[in-house]
């Protein structure tokens with residue numbers, strides 16, 4: 217169970233306990249107190265509805281059960297021998313269960329639909345980057361591999377939740393702007409001329425313009441924009457320096473350099489992890505954020521190898537000679 221879920225369970229338990237406490241302590245005589253007593257009784261609906269929103273049907277049913285036990289105990293203690301009032305209060309239990317079951321079922325349904333929507337978004341983005349990777353690298357797994365390295369590194373750096381997801385999308389889509397780079401430049405096996413470099417260097421901005429239009433990718437767009445910045449300020453397109461570079465881009469840079477070093481290209485063999493780590497260490501403070509490098513180098517090589525193997529391209533030897 218994660219920290220967030222534990223926090224929510226504590227809130228539910230405290231809220232239910234407080235409602236029960238005040239309900240037990242508020243007398244039914246005189247009449248004014250009885251009004252407060254009845255209002256407190258209605259508050260028992262709150263925990264099952266909150267549990268439904270946070271945990272779905274199962275959590276809502278557990279909460280309704282706890283609320284029912286507390287409430288019914290009170291009904292029998294407060295109204296001894298008054299069978300009419302006791303019957304009336306037993307009827308109230310049906311309401312608590314309705315407040316648990318119906319929202320619980322609806323929230324579960326909503327969660328399933330949101331998950332389906334997220335999966336559809338994910339598949340669409342994967343389709344897009346696979347097409348781009350195939351065009352440039354003749355492989356379709358480069359972006360997914362870099363995304364996983366970046367997410368692993370981000371997790372170790374202490375990032376989680378929605379921010380981690382955004383950083384993953386940013387890493388996945390980093391080169392989407394290359395769609396605007398002509399084939400004669402993008403696929404040129406030789407060195408680029410100055411003019412061609414100028415054209416090539418427009419791809420972070422082109423990517424930014426594409427990605428920022430998509431509502432759920434606003435933060436990812438910032439990473440796309442900054443993915444060729446360097447920690448010492450000598451990168452492009454804006455020459456951002458140090459912490460002015462979004463954290464996601466600083467994390468991505470280390471992951472991307474690692475992937476480039478450990479991937480085979482026609483003009484160079486794939487480096488072993490130790491050699492790649494030494495190279496990354498050399499870039500500390502120049503291209504790469506020193507703190508991010510330290511976090512990256514603390515990751516077990518086996519964890520990185522697992523990602524490399526999961527997204528290994530069988531035909532990676534056929535990759536084009538690309539240095540940009």
Ligand SMILES: [Fe+2]
Pocket residue numbers: 390391419443444
């Ligand atoms: Fe790029």
